[in-house]
Amino acid sequence: xxxxxxxxxxxxxxxxxxxxxxxxxxxxMPQHSLLSRLYTGTGAFEVVGRRRFYYxxxxxxxxxxxxxxxxxxxTLGIDFEGGSRIQFPAGAGVETSQVEDVYSQALGMxxxxxxxxxxxxxxxxxxxxxxxxxxxVVTLQDALYDTxxxxxxxxSVSKNVISVADVSETWGGQxxxxxxxxxxxxxxxxxxxxxxxxERDMAIAAxxxxxxxxxxxxxxxxxxxxxxxxxxxxxxxxxxGFSLYDSVVVFDKVEENTRGILHLTRRTYAEQANLxxxxxxxxxxxxxxxxxxxxxxxxxxxxxxxGVGTLKDLALVQLVGIIVGAYxxxxxxxxxxxxxxxxxxxxxxxxxxxxxxxxxxxxxxxQKAGTPAAEVAASTADVAVQRRRSAATAPTPGSRPTxxxxxxxx
Numbered sequence: 001x002x003x004x005x006x007x008x009x010x011x012x013x014x015x016x017x018x019x020x021x022x023x024x025x026x027x028x029m030p031q032h033s034l035l036s037r038l039y040t041g042t043g044a045f046e047v048v049g050r051r052r053f054y055y056x057x058x059x060x061x062x063x064x065x066x067x068x069x070x071x072x073x074x075t076l077g078i079d080f081e082g083g084s085r086i087q088f089p090a091g092a093g094v095e096t097s098q099v100e101d102v103y104s105q106a107l108g109m110x111x112x113x114x115x116x117x118x119x120x121x122x123x124x125x126x127x128x129x130x131x132x133x134x135x136x137v138v139t140l141q142d143a144l145y146d147t148x149x150x151x152x153x154x155x156s157v158s159k160n161v162i163s164v165a166d167v168s169e170t171w172g173g174q175x176x177x178x179x180x181x182x183x184x185x186x187x188x189x190x191x192x193x194x195x196x197x198x199e200r201d202m203a204i205a206a207x208x209x210x211x212x213x214x215x216x217x218x219x220x221x222x223x224x225x226x227x228x229x230x231x232x233x234x235x236x237x238x239x240x241g242f243s244l245y246d247s248v249v250v251f252d253k254v255e256e257n258t259r260g261i262l263h264l265t266r267r268t269y270a271e272q273a274n275l276x277x278x279x280x281x282x283x284x285x286x287x288x289x290x291x292x293x294x295x296x297x298x299x300x301x302x303x304x305x306x307g308v309g310t311l312k313d314l315a316l317v318q319l320v321g322i323i324v325g326a327y328x329x330x331x332x333x334x335x336x337x338x339x340x341x342x343x344x345x346x347x348x349x350x351x352x353x354x355x356x357x358x359x360x361x362x363x364x365x366x367q368k369a370g371t372p373a374a375e376v377a378a379s380t381a382d383v384a385v386q387r388r389r390s391a392a393t394a395p396t397p398g399s400r401p402t403x404x405x406x407x408x409x410x
């Protein structure tokens with residue numbers, strides 16, 4: 001009886017402290033598997049609380065990418081550097097190594113790249129090289145014709161099927177310039193939309209995450225040595241939409257969880273943002289997997305079945321960008337948003353208020369834990385006596401009211 005009385009009095013003095021789970025033995029609670037917690041969004045994966053670690057990881061990735069871009073540079077395609085493209089039908093048994101040997105013997109230098117495009121009767125061999133003059137073109141055509149005997153659509157051997165085209169580097173420059181203009185317009189529109197739909201800090205975090213995606217994707221291309229083509233530039237613009245979509249989904253949940261939080265003192269903005277990440281984590285993983293699977297299928301079809309270089313370049317940059325975008329939306333954009341919020345403004349004051357209240361409650365709990373048992377028993381007995389006195393003086397249910405109405409008039 002005394003224990004229940006003590007608990008009731010404690011709950012009356014501090015209603016919010018009765019909802020606290022600090023005194024619950026977590027080991028006795030039911031334990032769920034990792035997949036179950038991940039699916040239900042209650043996994044309590046600490047992302048925002050460990051944002052310093054993810055900042056260091058993100059900064060390291062960006063630093064490696066920038067160093068690779070500055071030191072190694074990019075492997076630019078013929079559309080950016082200019083040169084010649086030689087193409088002829090691939091007959092039976094024609095290997096790219098054989099074509100490279102014929103090219104080297106005829107001109108005394110190695111080609112930039114040799115690849116087989118297409119399959120079956122439509123397969124062709126494409127040679128990319130430095131700009132060739134008229135004499136070198138004739139020499140190379142004769143060497144290829146004598147060695148491989150290419151046939152036209154009628155099945156007759158012909159030298160005319162060996163086509164040579166000159167590509168100017170100005171075309172690649174024009175593509176890059178237009179892509180940069182499109183990127184600038186895209187960033188401006190996105191910034192205005194997020195600032196109006198959500199708030200300014202979310203717009204800043206989303207744009208910084210987009211720059212991270214661009215820098216890391218470019219760094220991967222530089223580090224691995226993938227060839228940069230106009231299809232790569234186009235694919236780079238497409239992945240920005242995916243990264244932005246994933247960030248907006250998380251931000252929408254953050255806004256829902258933090259609505260009216262400044263009037264409460266139980267949770268901080270960072271804790272609610274971390275809850276939003278956990279609640280949308282499974283969705284982000286599913287979206288990433290669903291996006292990666294068709295891209296992988298496109299790469300398989302492009303490389304092993306059709307051999308189409310443009311599709312390969314487009315699929316490759318999308319694959320890298322989707323993975324990088326999924327990382328940035330979970331582990332970088334939302335922690336950065338929390339950092340911006342807690343740097344200044346009402347959220348920072350609210351966080352200090354919540355932490356101070358928790359410290360006060362913890363100190364009060366420690367003092368109560370150090371109170372002697374005799375004092376606890378005495379205080380419990382006093383509370384019980386006070387309750388009995390109040391119960392004795394209180395009217396019983398159904399009794400008639402007392403007062404002037406029941407007094408005899410003289």
